[in-house]
Amino acid sequence: MTDTKTGSGLSFKAVFAALGMLPVLILLAIAFELISGRFLSVNNISNVAQLAAINVVLASGMTFVILTGGIDLSVGSILSVSAMVAVIVSLMPEFGWLGVPAAMVVGLACGLINGVLISALKLPPFIVTLGSLTAVRGVARLLGKDTTVFNPDLPFDVIGNGSIAGIPWLAVIAMVVVVISWFILKRTVLGTWIYAAGGNPEAARLTGISVPFVLLFVYGLSGLLSGLGGAMAASRLYAANGLQLGQSYELDAIAAVILGGTSFTGGVGSIWGTLVGALIIAVLSNGLILIGVSDIWQYIVKGLVIIIAVALDRYRTSGGART
Amino acid sequence: MNQQSGQGAIPETGADTGAAPILEMSHISKTFGVVRALRDVSLSVRPGELHALMGENGAGKSTLMKILSGAYKADPGGVITISGRPQSEAAGQVAVIYQELSLAPNLTVAENMFLGREIATRGVINMKETIARATPILKRLGVSFGPHDRVADLSLGERQMVEIARALTTDARLIVMDEPTTSLSSRETERLFEVIARLKSENIAIIYISHRMEEIYALSDRVSVLRDGVYIGTLERADLSAERLVSMMVGRNLDSFYKKEHACEAAFGGGAPLLSVRNMADGRMVKDCSFDLYAGEVLGIAGLVGSGRTELARLICGADPKTSGEVVLEGKTLDIRGPRDALREGITYLTEDRRKLGLFLDMSISENVNVAVIGDDAFAGGRLNFASAARRAAAAIERLAVKASSALAPVGGLSGGNQQKVLIARLLETGPRIVIFDEPTRGVDVGAKSEIYKLIDALARQGVGVVMISSELAEVIGVSDRVLVMREGRIAGQVPEQAGAEITQEAIMALSTGTASNAAPSAKTATAEGVA
Numbered sequence: 001m002t003d004t005k006t007g008s009g010l011s012f013k014a015v016f017a018a019l020g021m022l023p024v025l026i027l028l029a030i031a032f033e034l035i036s037g038r039f040l041s042v043n044n045i046s047n048v049a050q051l052a053a054i055n056v057v058l059a060s061g062m063t064f065v066i067l068t069g070g071i072d073l074s075v076g077s078i079l080s081v082s083a084m085v086a087v088i089v090s091l092m093p094e095f096g097w098l099g100v101p102a103a104m105v106v107g108l109a110c111g112l113i114n115g116v117l118i119s120a121l122k123l124p125p126f127i128v129t130l131g132s133l134t135a136v137r138g139v140a141r142l143l144g145k146d147t148t149v150f151n152p153d154l155p156f157d158v159i160g161n162g163s164i165a166g167i168p169w170l171a172v173i174a175m176v177v178v179v180i181s182w183f184i185l186k187r188t189v190l191g192t193w194i195y196a197a198g199g200n201p202e203a204a205r206l207t208g209i210s211v212p213f214v215l216l217f218v219y220g221l222s223g224l225l226s227g228l229g230g231a232m233a234a235s236r237l238y239a240a241n242g243l244q245l246g247q248s249y250e251l252d253a254i255a256a257v258i259l260g261g262t263s264f265t266g267g268v269g270s271i272w273g274t275l276v277g278a279l280i281i282a283v284l285s286n287g288l289i290l291i292g293v294s295d296i297w298q299y300i301v302k303g304l305v306i307i308i309a310v311a312l313d314r315y316r317t318s319g320g321a322r323t
Numbered sequence: 324m325n326q327q328s329g330q331g332a333i334p335e336t337g338a339d340t341g342a343a344p345i346l347e348m349s350h351i352s353k354t355f356g357v358v359r360a361l362r363d364v365s366l367s368v369r370p371g372e373l374h375a376l377m378g379e380n381g382a383g384k385s386t387l388m389k390i391l392s393g394a395y396k397a398d399p400g401g402v403i404t405i406s407g408r409p410q411s412e413a414a415g416q417v418a419v420i421y422q423e424l425s426l427a428p429n430l431t432v433a434e435n436m437f438l439g440r441e442i443a444t445r446g447v448i449n450m451k452e453t454i455a456r457a458t459p460i461l462k463r464l465g466v467s468f469g470p471h472d473r474v475a476d477l478s479l480g481e482r483q484m485v486e487i488a489r490a491l492t493t494d495a496r497l498i499v500m501d502e503p504t505t506s507l508s509s510r511e512t513e514r515l516f517e518v519i520a521r522l523k524s525e526n527i528a529i530i531y532i533s534h535r536m537e538e539i540y541a542l543s544d545r546v547s548v549l550r551d552g553v554y555i556g557t558l559e560r561a562d563l564s565a566e567r568l569v570s571m572m573v574g575r576n577l578d579s580f581y582k583k584e585h586a587c588e589a590a591f592g593g594g595a596p597l598l599s600v601r602n603m604a605d606g607r608m609v610k611d612c613s614f615d616l617y618a619g620e621v622l623g624i625a626g627l628v629g630s631g632r633t634e635l636a637r638l639i640c641g642a643d644p645k646t647s648g649e650v651v652l653e654g655k656t657l658d659i660r661g662p663r664d665a666l667r668e669g670i671t672y673l674t675e676d677r678r679k680l681g682l683f684l685d686m687s688i689s690e691n692v693n694v695a696v697i698g699d700d701a702f703a704g705g706r707l708n709f710a711s712a713a714r715r716a717a718a719a720i721e722r723l724a725v726k727a728s729s730a731l732a733p734v735g736g737l738s739g740g741n742q743q744k745v746l747i748a749r750l751l752e753t754g755p756r757i758v759i760f761d762e763p764t765r766g767v768d769v770g771a772k773s774e775i776y777k778l779i780d781a782l783a784r785q786g787v788g789v790v791m792i793s794s795e796l797a798e799v800i801g802v803s804d805r806v807l808v809m810r811e812g813r814i815a816g817q818v819p820e821q822a823g824a825e826i827t828q829e830a831i832m833a834l835s836t837g838t839a840s841n842a843a844p845s846a847k848t849a850t851a852e853g854v855a
Contacts, residue, residue: 189697189705196694199683206642206680207695207749208666268685 021259021276025283032287039290046168050236052282053170054079056275057229058249059256060181061111061222063274066257067185068198068218069266070118070125075226076249077136078110082230083240084143087151090234096155103231104224110136111223118219119212125219133250140242148241160236170232177225181271194218199267255305256281281305343407345370345497345528346391346417351401353386353552360386361397364554366547368497371526373519375539378549379572379740379768384532387549388499391530392419406496418490419499426474426482433457433470436489460491463525464518480511487518498522499530504538505766508628509794509835516542534768536565537797548572573770581801582776585783587620590804591822595654597788598670598757600639603648608634610812612648616757616788621779623803623826624792626835631812632792633675636759640672641665652756666695669756673746673763675792681746684735688727689716691734692748719748724774740771747778758782759790764798776802800826808834 032039058075065072082103090099110132117128159169185191197204197214205211229249234240259277262269284305288298346368353361361383368374376384389395391403393410405413426435433453434441442452457470466484468477474485483503490498504512519529519542533539539546540563548555548571555571596615603612608631616622624632637643639650641659650657652668659665665672674680683691693700693712700708700715716730723744727737734745743763750758760779764772779802783789793799799806806818808831815837818830 187707189701189707192690192694192697192707195686195690196683199685200679200681202680203674203683204694206640206662206672206674208663209694210663267683 021261021273021280025276025280028280028283028287032283032290036287036290039287042166044286044290046163046166046171048279048282048286049171049174050168051286052278053168053174054229054232055249055252055256055281056174056278057177057225057232058253059260059274059278060177060271061218061225062250062253062257063181063260063262063269063271064185064194064218065125065222066254066262066264067194067266067269068215069201069264070215070218071129071254072111072114072219072222073126073129073250074110074114074132074136075222075229075253076246077133077140078107078223078226079230079233079246079249080240080242081110081136081140081143082107082227083234083245084140084149084230084242086231086234087149087154087240088143090151090154090156091149096151099154099234100156100159100228100231103234104227107227107230108220108224111220111226112216114223115216115219119215137242140245142242144240144242146242148239150239152238154235154238156231157235157238159232160234160238170236173228173232177228178271178275185271190214190217195267197266252278252281255302259305342370344368345406346530347402347404348387348391349402351387351390351403352398353383353390353395354398359552361390361552364549364552366554368528368530369544370496370528371523372544373523373529373531373542375531375533375543375546376549377533377539377546377568377572378555379770382549382572382768383552384549385501386552388419388501388530388532391417391499415493416495417497417499418493418495419501420483420486420490420503421501426485428473428475430474431470432461432468432472432474432477432485432488435474435485436460436470436492438489440492456492457488460488463491464488464521478511480507480514483507483511483515484518487522495527497528497530499532501532502534502766503531504533504535506628509832510627512538534766534772535795536568539563539568569769572768581798582773582780583621583802584780585619585621585804587617587783587804588822589617590620590622597653599651600635601649601651603635603638603650604646605634605638605643606646608812609638609645612809612812612814614807614814616790618786618788619783620805621783621789621791621803623799623806624790624809625794625796625799625806625831626809626815628794630809630835632809633761634812635809636672636761636790636792639665640670640759642672666753669754670759671750671753671755671757672759673750673761675761675765677742677746682734682742685733687731688720688725688734688737688745689713689730691745692716692719692730692752695749696752715752719745719752723748723778738768739766740768743767743775744771747775755787757788757790759792761792762794763791764793764795772798796828796831799831800828806831810835810837 029039038044058079062072062075085106086099086103089102090096092098114128114132117123118125159173162169164172185194193204193209193214196207196209197211201211230240230246233245256277257269257274258264259280260269260273260275262273281302284302285298288301293301344367346366348367349365351361351364352359364383364387366387376387378384386395390397390401397403403410405416427438430438436457437453442449442456454470461468461470464484464487466481466488468481474482477485487498503515507515522529531542543563544560545557546563546568547557548568550572558567594617597618598616601613604610610631612631612635614622624635626632634643638645638648641661641664650659650670652670657664657668659668659670678684683694686694689712693715696715697707697712700711702708713730719725720727720730725737725741725744725748727741734742737745747763763775763779767775776798779789779791791799791802803826806826808815808818815834818826818834
């Protein structure tokens with residue numbers, strides 16, 4: 001592709017919105033560097049990348065879901081149950097490495113259940129995934145008999161703690177997920193269907209697009225990526241916990257997507273915006289710690305950022321009103 | 324459609340030509356960024372006249388009206404006086420009724436009439452006083468609903484009456500109506516025209532925006548024309564003619580407005596039909612409809628809004644589930660369970676509501692044109708074929724003369740006519756054998772209308788079976804070989820009954836209102852449910 005814009009769904013508004021947040025990211029980084037004097041060190045940037053990685057993966061799946069006008073509140077719980085499965089499987093002698101695929105299969109299965117309920121039974125995504133947020137969390141606790149499971153000799157711990165050419169594996173995986181997401185959204189028929197089904201579901205149906213299939217795909221993918229996120233979290237910690245792991249991760253993922261300019265009503269947005277959004281959240285968390293802001297204040301600042309993001313979304317959609 | 328209604332409502336040139344104008348707009352310009360939407364436009368409206376404002380979509384009518392209502396501010400240099408006073412001091416004198424009605428459906432008629440100007444003491448609405456003031460206004464309009472009725476229970480036509488009633492609560496002296504009849508049935512249109520006549524008799528001036536020539540003839544005292552943001556001229560009633568209006572609007576003469584070069588003899592028996600629809604019903608709006616469609620034919624479907632035309636079309640193309648009936652294509656009974664199945668057989672449907680049900684407004688022209696065929700064009704693994712998409716888009720833009728800066732421009736920013744062309748292009752890309760057009764020229768300007776007629780004619784000449792649903796009788800008659808008339812969910816009859824006979828408005832109206840036979844027309848069935 002010589003011209004990246006040719007025929008693709010790279011809507012001008014989405015580009016504008018993504019660019020609109022990129023300067024915020026850069027300004028934040030510069031500000032933290034000026035205050036702390038060590039934000040832009042190689043070591044710290046690597047920290048930020050690791051910190052952002054899991055949220056980038058979850059937010060990528062969330063981008064697909066929100067592009068169809070839906071929401072997936074269950075990603076944190078799916079991450080938790082997948083991490084449990086990853087650690088439990090890793091304890092099996094000989095087959096420990098199966099922990100990663102097992103986590104992804106469990107995540108995919110959870111996502112497909114969401115997808116079937118939403119696409120076939122036509123239940124509202126908010127309610128379905130709110131239900132699975134709770135139910136799957138329960139399953140995660142059940143798996144470990146409500147305790148933390150450990151594996152100090154985790155066979156795939158390189159994912160969470162190793163690096164390649166100085167880049168943490170977590171960050172590499174996150175980037176690969178982003179690139180594949182971009183490819184699906186902008187370079188495949190399915191991607192166009194996702195934008196179409198999100199922008200105008202009834203028109204999509206009349207055009208012959210199978211909207212239920214699109215929904216099944218996006219919730220399945222979101223589950224799959226949550227499963228991957230679970231494997232990543234488990235390999236970082238050498239452990240998993242059904243009660244606490246992944247708590248409120250869905251909120252960070254949603255915040256990243258909305259910060260990235262993807263419209264809550266569906267049909268408009270881009271994966272690059274989501275990447276920038278997730279990085280802003282990670283930079284905020286890391287930077288606030290660096291400059292010594294207390295844990296409590298971090299919550300307050302992050303919360304405010306989410307509200308400002310939604311305000312920006314509103315402003316952007318009203319500014320884009322057509323004649 | 325309103326040849327009778329029109330006569331009834333013809334104004335006795337109630338306008339007082341000698342009186343001081345109620346509205347004087349002079350030297351109005353408006354620029355948006357680099358785009359000049361209006362250039363030095365002047366408009367003068369006399370008290371009690373119906374002043375029609377015409378022009379193609381994008382000519383600047385809506386911008387001018389938004390400046391009048393205060394929604395936009397004109398560029399410096401423009402002067403607006405209302406009843407001899409500057410615009411800023413004349414609040415309440417001008418009321419604008421937009422195409423999209425702005426009522427709160429869950430409130431009552433009276434509450435809506437005083438919405439935003441509630442009659443209240445210390446924040447508590449004085450319902451008694453509200454009703455007392457609403458009632459005489461509704462009486463003046465001669466409407467059948469009362470102040471206590473919930474707006475959600477009213478038809479579109481009745482809601483429009485509520486909007487007019489709301490305008491009267493502020494003693495407006497000038498009411499702007501922007502395409503008020505677009506979604507009204509013939510009967511509701513008649514009612515509207517009666518109310519317009521009443522308003523004029525009370526010396527209220529009306530600026531009336533419409534694309535429908537028949538209405539302009541029936542109602543106007545004067546007609547002003549805008550083109551490309553420039554004021555072209557004003558015609559007095561006595562000087563009105565279709566040719567002059569059209570040439571003022573498009574700046575050139577349209578050779579023949581309706582195009583019918585194809586002829587389909589097969590349509591009157593003899594030969595096997597291309598498509599047979601048998602005993603179609605949905606248990607609600609459509610009752611036992613059967614008809615044949617022949618290759619190379621344009622089959623018009625007329626009838627009042629709410630007679631089940633759109634619902635029948637949606638059943639045929641699988642958009643809604645049917646309770647009985649079958650679709651037979653060239654002798655083969657089809658199993659259509661959804662729009663996909665219909666598309667696979669080459670049965671396509673152009674929705675009447677392109678913005679809500681047709682287009683992806685945030686997506687580009689190219690994506691909108693290609694969306695139905697990208698799957699067929701794609702490379703292995705479902706990778707998009709951008710080259711073929713670009714080719715198809717460029718060809719469609721050229722063939723249908725879509726006016727746009729680029730194939731990658733979002734469809735949402737195009738004018739109504741160009742949006743419609745994009746949607747038609749999408750249908751054509753699928754290589755249809757049958758096209759069902761539902762109100763193909765609704766909200767489309769004159770130039771694009773004529774191009775759509777030409778396209779329909781060309782499709783028929785290529786042997787495609789075309790169905791055209793329309794509320795504009797002149798266009799149904801001008802384009803169709805045969806016209807089916809629907810009434811209350813059934814096919815009431817066909818015009819003409821034999822080959823060679825003429826299609827007349829009278830025959831269609833008689834069938835659609837049921838006055839031909841033992842009719843018992845009931846106003847309630849002609850509500851606007853069919854119009855989303």
